[in-house]
Amino acid sequence: MSSDSNHNQNQYTPPKVWTWNPDNGGEWASINRPTAGSRHQQKLPIGKHPFQLYSLATPNGQKVTIMLEELLALGHKGAEYDAHLIKIGDGDQFGSDFVHINPNSKIPALMDHSDDLKDKPQRVFESGAILLYLSEKFDALLPKEHSKRTEALSWLFWQMGSAPYIGGGFGHFYKYAPYPMEYPIDRFTMEAKRQLDVLDKHLANNEYMADDEYSIADIAILPWYGNLVLGNAYDAVEFLEANSYKNLLRWAKQIEDREAVKRGRIVNRTWGEDNEQLHERHSAADIDHKLKDN
Numbered sequence: 001m002s003s004d005s006n007h008n009q010n011q012y013t014p015p016k017v018w019t020w021n022p023d024n025g026g027e028w029a030s031i032n033r034p035t036a037g038s039r040h041q042q043k044l045p046i047g048k049h050p051f052q053l054y055s056l057a058t059p060n061g062q063k064v065t066i067m068l069e070e071l072l073a074l075g076h077k078g079a080e081y082d083a084h085l086i087k088i089g090d091g092d093q094f095g096s097d098f099v100h101i102n103p104n105s106k107i108p109a110l111m112d113h114s115d116d117l118k119d120k121p122q123r124v125f126e127s128g129a130i131l132l133y134l135s136e137k138f139d140a141l142l143p144k145e146h147s148k149r150t151e152a153l154s155w156l157f158w159q160m161g162s163a164p165y166i167g168g169g170f171g172h173f174y175k176y177a178p179y180p181m182e183y184p185i186d187r188f189t190m191e192a193k194r195q196l197d198v199l200d201k202h203l204a205n206n207e208y209m210a211d212d213e214y215s216i217a218d219i220a221i222l223p224w225y226g227n228l229v230l231g232n233a234y235d236a237v238e239f240l241e242a243n244s245y246k247n248l249l250r251w252a253k254q255i256e257d258r259e260a261v262k263r264g265r266i267v268n269r270t271w272g273e274d275n276e277q278l279h280e281r282h283s284a285a286d287i288d289h290k291l292k293d294n
């Protein structure tokens, strides 16, 4: 059995009934609770565009802003949006209006106020559901041919099921846990590398996730796995030997170069260089202005 050098592995015996310790020392300790629902009254602003996005530029948030920018680039004027900032570190996701849109209290959350829904705006939560909703609404970025469409949806749902092992598993224990623990880091690093290899092998024979068609599957996968190998997440390129996933890296660089990706990824971003941060987006000019110096 391997030894955990920083922690005595026999120190913790689970009690009969688990009780919540609000101060467990983790990075998100002050935010996380074992209960759902709103914690305070908080009105959310509503801008003038059809889509109202309440989000932050984490990987799950980036998927939606990249999608909206891709739709606008394709000429779908109905995809105009206001992107409002939700500060998850401050607990905005537990405000009453936000919980009304997403009972799961996680960004991204979208409201569709398009003219056809004037009397009953539609809420959409879960980034995968949002991508699919937008794709269906604009008949875009999902292959028409049945086999390719099925392939794109398989990868979309693969991403939704797999990425929590990266974010909540690998990323959490490698970067955010209060002290390094060998067992969970080993477990989730093995899984993270296995997933990177899944993508690398697939992309050896496919230009995009669904054969030769760029789709919502690529948009979903880039912010997690692309960012990981490009060195934009968890500072883990060396640890994961991310440069060895050559096909994945080729794909990630190809997608990263798309204009809509460059635009979408800075929206609702509150960290990094000044020209990478756009806290809120209310018009295309907001992004143009930020990117003009790049």
Ligand SMILES: N[C@@H](CCC(=O)N[C@@H](CS)C(=O)NCC(=O)O)C(=O)O
Binding pocket: 031, 058, 059, 060, 061, 088, 093, 105, 106, 107, 108, 125, 126, 127, 128
């Ligand atoms: N499965 C969800 C996951 C969303 C999610 O985990 N969002 C995180 C940021 S990336 C969040 O809002 N965290 C706040 C919290 O956990 O309180 C999706 O894809 O939309």
